[in-house]
Amino acid sequence: EDQVTQSPEALRLQEGESSSLNCSYTVSGLRGLFWYRQDPGKGPEFLFTLYSAGEEKEKERLKATLTKKESFLHITAPKPEDSATYLCAVNRDDKIIFGKGTRLHILP
Amino acid sequence: SAVISQKPSRDICQRGTSLTIQCQVDSQVTMMFWYRQQPGQSLTLIATANQGSEATYESGFVIDKFPISRPNLTFSTLTVSNMSPEDSSIYLCSAPSSSETQYFGPGTRLLVL
Numbered sequence: 001e002d003q004v005t006q007s008p009e010a011l012r013l014q015e016g017e018s019s020s021l022n023c024s025y026t027v028s029g030l031r032g033l034f035w036y037r038q039d040p041g042k043g044p045e046f047l048f049t050l051y052s053a054g055e056e057k058e059k060e061r062l063k064a065t066l067t068k069k070e071s072f073l074h075i076t077a078p079k080p081e082d083s084a085t086y087l088c089a090v091n092r093d094d095k096i097i098f099g100k101g102t103r104l105h106i107l108p
Numbered sequence: 109s110a111v112i113s114q115k116p117s118r119d120i121c122q123r124g125t126s127l128t129i130q131c132q133v134d135s136q137v138t139m140m141f142w143y144r145q146q147p148g149q150s151l152t153l154i155a156t157a158n159q160g161s162e163a164t165y166e167s168g169f170v171i172d173k174f175p176i177s178r179p180n181l182t183f184s185t186l187t188v189s190n191m192s193p194e195d196s197s198i199y200l201c202s203a204p205s206s207s208e209t210q211y212f213g214p215g216t217r218l219l220v221l
Contacts, residue, residue, distance in 0.1 A: 034209045043200050043212035044151070046109070087150065089209075094139070096202075096210050098150040 003027075006088050006099035014107050016077045021102045023088030024070040031091040033071050035064050038085045038101070047086075078106045110135055110203050112213035120219045121191055128187045129216045131201035136181035141210060142174070145198040154199075157184045191220045 007022045025033065032051055036044035048057040050066040057064045061082065063074045073086055085101040111134040121127050131140065139158055143151040154174055155163040163176040177185045188195055196219050202210040 032209060036212075041198075041215070041217065043112075043215045046205070046209055046211060049209050091209065094204070095153060095156070096141075096151075098152075100150045 004088055004090055004097055004099035006086075006102050008102060009100070010103040010105070012105045012107060013075075013078055015079055018074070018076045018078070020075070021073040021086055021088075021104070022070060023073070023099055025088075025090050026069075027090050027092050027097070029092065031094075033066055034089045034091070034096070035062075035071070035073055036087040036089065038087055044087055075104070078104075080106045080108045082106050109205060110137065110211045112201060112203060112211060114201060114213040114216050116216060117214065118217040118219075120221065122221055123192055125191055126187055126189045127191065127218060128185050129199055129201075131184045131186070131213055133182045133203045137203040138181070139204055140178065140184045141202045142176065142184070142186045143200040143202065143212075145200060145215070147197070151200065154186070188218065191218075193220050196220045 003026050005024045032049050034049050035047040038044045048064040053068045055066050061076050065072045083106045085103050087101045088099045089096045113132045115130045141156055142154040144154055145151050153166050154169045155165045157163045157176050157178040159178045159181050173189055175187045198215045198217050200212050200215045202212045204210050
């Protein structure tokens with residue numbers, strides 16, 4: 001069965017304290033792995049698409065990496081405005097399957 | 109990237125009534141998708157709406173409960189019928205992008221009393 005599992009469920013960091021979020025997946029015929037950011041009461045905001053192992057994408061303080069079985073979202077020197085839920089998802093036959101997300105809280 | 113809007117943004121409804129949610133995309137797309145996000149949970153796909161054909165529903169979702177219309181390539185509606193408190197959720201529509209992923213609308217927050 002295709003699955004997307006994210007860890008940890010929640011993470012509290014001090015401002016400036018770097019860390020990584022994990023997304024492990026089991027899906028046949030991967031057509032892309034995606035990271036989204038979701039703020040409370042809003043729709044998911046697209047961040048990155050990764051297609052193949054070894055690929056990396058960066059945006060401001062975020063960097064996403066991909067291996068054959070998992071993806072990491074690295075957050076460098078986070079700020080309070082980075083607080084949100086980060087969702088990982090994969091494309092399977094044009095359907096997007098989401099993980100349950102990691103709730104990230106950055107303390108000032 | 110596509111710009112997607114939804115109406116209403118939120119609503120409070122009584123048990124047994126129905127609510128129709130509208131989704132507008134600023135460009136023509138073949139497929140549109142409807143998701144449900146229950147409190148504290150991730151997104152679950154309800155159905156795929158193709159223009160000119162009936163929607164395709166995922167396991168656990170049926171047309172009588174969630175009828176969908178897709179009258180043209182930029183618009184779709186989702187109706188939540190005969191609502192109960194268990195239907196309280198955020199309902200989101202999305203459209204595919206050029207990079208295998210989807211862009212999402214802002215969501216409709218529904219509370220059923």
